[in-house]
Amino acid sequence: MNDTKSPPEIEEKVGVYVCHCGTNISKVVDVEDVAKWAESNPHVAVSRDYKFMCSSLGQELIEQDIKEKGLTKIVVASCSPHMHEGTFRAATEKGGLNPFMFEMANIREHDSWTTDDREAATQKAKALINGSIERVIHHQPLEQIPVSINPSTLIVGAGIAGITAALELANGGNHVYLVEKQPSIGGHMAQLDKTFPTLDCSACILTPKMVDVSQHPNITLLTWSEVEKMDGYMGNFQVTVRKKARYVVEDTCTGCGICIEKCPFKVIDTEFEVGMGERKVIYRPFPQAVPKYPVIDAANCVYFLKGKCKACQKFCPTEPNSIDFEQQDEILKLEVGNIILATGYQLFDVKRIPQYGYGKLENVFTSLEFERMVNAAGPTEGKILLRDKESEPESVLIVHCVGSRDENYHKYCSKVCCMYSLKFGHLVHERIPDATVYNCYIDMRTPGKGYEEFYDRLLQEGTNFIRGKVAEITDSPRTPEEEGKLIVQVEDTLIGRQRRIPVDMVILSPAIEAQPDSKEVSQLFKMGCDFEGFFIERHPKLDPVATMTEGVFIAGACQGPKDIPDTVAQGAAAASRVASLISRGTVMMEPVRASIDTENCSGCRICNNLCPYNAIEFVEEEGYSQVITALCQGCGTCVAACPSGVITGAHFTNEQLFSQIEGLLWDVQELEPVPAGKEE
Amino acid sequence: MTDQFEPVIVGFLCNWCSYRAADLAGTARIKYAPNLRPIRVMCSGRVDPQFVLTALLNGADGVLIAGCHPGECHYVNGNIKTLRRFLLLKKTLKQWGIEDERVQLLWASASEGIFLAERVNKMTEELRALGPLRWHEKVLGMNGAELVTVKEA
Incomplete structure (x- = not known):
């Protein structure tokens, strides 16, 4: 069909370069055959195959051919344009052409890597390259937009x-x-x-x-x-x-903390202390908080609920007073x-694995709860205590991969849990020297500087390592020594045996989640x-x-x-x-932007509301629409919708895309049928 | 190759999600039917229904349009406009007797290489079962006319 079209004004001379990509492409696609075949296209002046087109020698090949053979358009058949479009555009420009006189055919990611069928892959490569050749003929020089x-x-x-x-x-x-x-x-x-x-x-x-x-x-x-x-x-x-609204005026507040001290109401701190401690209703999450200004938790503040109290305001020593109950959200x-x-990130909700008993068995903790517990500034001032906040555990078991590496929750490895679980083991040894510590892991993953050495250290400190995924944690004893304990059921895969381990405390190491x-x-x-x-x-x-x-x-x-x-x-x-x-x-x-041929625009305004960026405005007095180039992002949805066909999407014009479609189907096109009896 | 009919599918893949999904399928060496011939567009919203018709007219046995998942469009909601046009186009195609399976729309995010590959396989199977489209015969009604199919010499 192409031969019926009027030929482009200047005779286009396309250079086609088929990359072997080492053997990444050439082991499946017959690159020599493809390059030879491309020569038969009347627009193609040069067609070559080369080991690595992205190498400096490959790029020089393009530059040289442009200069010596007077090429006007370039097609490189290699990897994804997301990989090397920039590289080859630069080479095209170096050769003296506008960088947009280039088109890429993706015969690696979309072809050679997806099949072992040599014949089909070669045929597909030819189709993709032919589409690119037919497209590139219609490429127009474009200038990138400086921002x-x-x-x-x-x-x-x-x-x-x-x-x-x-x-x-x-x-x-x-x-x-x-x-x-x-x-x-x-x-x-x-x-x-x-x-x-x-x-x-x-x-x-x-x-x-x-x-x-x-x-x-x-x-x-x-x-x-x-x-x-x-x-x-x-x-x-x-x-x-x-x-x-913080309800605290930042300009005058000195961060003295008197308001926090005088506030008569406490709530459980579910944020910073993860439920392990309390905080006042006017609060600072932790003593070293930055900025130092407190914030009023309006959902729990008695003044906001009942209209009485104002203790913080009464005791605020600044002049003027820094507590402002009328403060509004500010929009900046x-x-x-x-x-x-x-x-x-956030941590995986361990309640989603009910067999681990979190929330029902009180001495099952999450890693972050334990983290707050061992923190000297935390709710137990650094002491490792059971939920009663009095007794020290004699045995602690740490469960790795809670929600990670688990088909039912997250397949991925959360990367940090092995290391912090080891750290927890060390901290227990350090603070309760007689305690028995178990780590139940699937695989021990300690890649990182000094990480494996830390694991070695824990092995020497006497932590018991059990390779196996914990099946269940219960409080129903079967033997006298299990009385009053948490019983952890786990298969020790290294000795091939089911074990029931009675402990006082269990720490779950939950997955890191988005x-x-x-x-x-x-x-x-x-x-x-x-x-x-x-x-x-x-x-x-x-x-x-x-x-x-x-x-x-x-x-x-x-x-x-x-x-x-x-x-x-x-x-x-x-x-x-x-x-x-x-x-x-x-x-x-990228200069991929839409533009409207205002002379032929009918002023129907269909495009006006389609644009997600409001980049098309209607000029009332002239009766046409026009694109505000600075706002246009180049999606092309208006181009597809224009009933008059007067919107052009630069670098994705109708002409370019129709030619690409036809070129892509070079081997299956049906010629215009000739009704019977009309043959010459 | 066996004598099995191999359909040719033209794919319109958006630059941000589905083209990258296809890239990922390649990078991950996921093997799938080589019947898809992709064309990159910035957004699936750029796919003019005429592109689909041109592909079918020129010998494609099917067309696959792929974009970002609704709500994830790089251009806010271009894929929703694609969906609207797609539904209208399907109505027209149906009137011409073109089977549903021949023109498909799917959402594939940049991480869904496997999903895209599976869908291409599925579509290829469906089109193999349907056989060639034969646009001139079916749509243009040129029964009995002599068709010359250009094949590689």
């Missing part, structure tokens, strides 16, 4: 990942908005006691950083706040933040150039999360902190289970990615 980068950065989540990223950026002289939904920064790390494998105290290494954040002139700290909306694009995001509009999400609202958050920031709810990085190995959305980065456990060193490394990595964008000042954006 200036606002040097301010928004960081969401102020755990150790967000704190690290904020300090890195702020120390480099860049302004940071650090948003945290809790009243204090610090995240989960602030709740921990010791950190493995060095056993340094979590608060001792974290709180100085928290103070640095609070005092840093380049950091605007917004705690008790949540992001509600994000608009814009890389370099120019507009973010709406809700700063929830921020302008930032980049965003780092460091929203962290935050419950991670899906909404990923939608808010227009990037993706996987089925488990963890945010998806741009590339699992080579781009672990960027996301599919330009200008939005991720760090820490929101991307997947991680220990503190990895989290800190990601926080710093995300900051460095942002810093490099800031120092570059402007970046180039």
Whole structure:
């Protein structure tokens, strides 16, 4: 059918390059045959196969052919454009052509890696390449759009990942908005006691950083706040933040804490102390909280419930008074150039595994409860006690992989539980030297600097290691020595025997899970999360902190289970990615944008409401619609909908796509049928 | 190859989710039917129903449109517009006697390489069972006309 079309104005000379990718492509696709076959296409001037097109020699091949053979268009058949489109566009440009005079055929990810059928794979490669050749003929030169980068950065989540990223950026002289939904920064790390494998105290290494954040002139700290909306694009995001009412005026409050002392009401602290302790209704989550201002828990405050009390206000020593019961949520509009999400994780709800008895058997604890218990600032002041808060356990059993590596809950390994379970073992040995400690594990996973050595240390300290998944925890004894104990039923797979282990205390090490609202958050920031709810990085190995959305980065456990060193490394990595964008000042954006041929626009306005970015406006006096290029993101939904066909999606034009479809089907096309008797 | 009929399926995959799902299927070396011939579009919302018709007219036995899951669209809700157009298109196709299985819409996120591969296998099986589309005969009503199919020389 192509031969019936009028030939393009200038004679196109396409160069086709078929990559072997070592043997990744060539072992399934007959690349020599494909390259030879491509020559038969009348538009193709040069067709070659080459071992590695992405190598510098491969790229030079393209440049040379453009210069020497006067190629006008380039097709490279190799890997996914998500891998090397940039590489080959650059080579095309170096050869003297507009970078958009290039098209890629994905014959690796979409072909050679998906089948062993050589004949079919070769045929498919030809089809994909032919589609690309027919498409590239219609490519138009495009100019990338320069975008200036606002040097301010928004960081969401102020755990150790967000704190690290904020300090890195702020120390480099860049302004940071650090948003945290809790009243204090610090995240989960602030709740921990010791950190493995060095056993340094979590608060001792974290709180100085928290103070640095609070005092840093380049950091605007917004705690008790949540992001509600994000608009814009890389370099120019507009973010709406809700700063929830604290009922405490930050400008006048000195953080003296008298209001907390005088508040007559206590509630169970289910957040910071995970139900292990109490807090006042006006509170600071923990003594070293940053910022120092307390917050009133309006849901439990007697004044808000019954209109009486106001003890905090009465005793507040500041002038003017810092307690403001009338305070409203504040809506802030921020302008930032980049965003780092460091929203962290939550722990698996161990009640979902009823056979472990949490909630029914009082001496079954979660790891975080134990963590608070061993913390000197925690509810038992560091003493390991049973739920009665009096008696010390004589035996403690730690259950690994609660909800992790389990088909029924999460298939993945939560990565940190082996190490902190070992740490718990050590802490029990340290504080109750006579206690017996068991660790029931599936596999012991201790990869990391100094981690295996820590495991060795625990083996020497006398922890009993049982390789087996705990089946059940009960309190129904079968023998006199099981009386009054928790009985842990487990198969010891190393000796091949079922065991019943009577202990006083059980600690469950639950899986690390994505935050419950991670899906909404990923939608808010227009990037993706996987089925488990963890945010998806741009590339699992080579781009672990960027996301599919330009200008939005991720760090820490929101991307997947991680220990503190990895989290800190990601926080710093995300900051460095942002810093490099800031120092570059402007970046180039893909010119994939829609435009309307206003002369032929009928003014039907169908496209106006279709655009998700309100990038199409109707010009009343002229009677046509036009695209506001700065707002257009290039999805092309208006192009598909225009009944007059006057909207063009740059680089995805109708002409290009129709030609690609036809080219792709070169081997199965039916020619126009000739009715019987009409043959010449 | 055996004499089994091998359908040709044109796939319209969105740049952000389903194209990456197909990339992932490849990277993970998941083997599936080589019958899918993918075309990358920025959003499934870019898929003009005419693309589907052009593919069928030009010899494809089926068309697969794949986008992000509802609510996960990179462009807010382009996939919902795809769904609307798809439902309308299916009505038209039905009137022409084109079987339901020939034009399919699916949602595949960037992490669902296996799912995408399974769906391609399933669709390939369904089309094998249906046999070639023969658009000219079925839709254009050129019964008895001489059809010349271009095959590789």
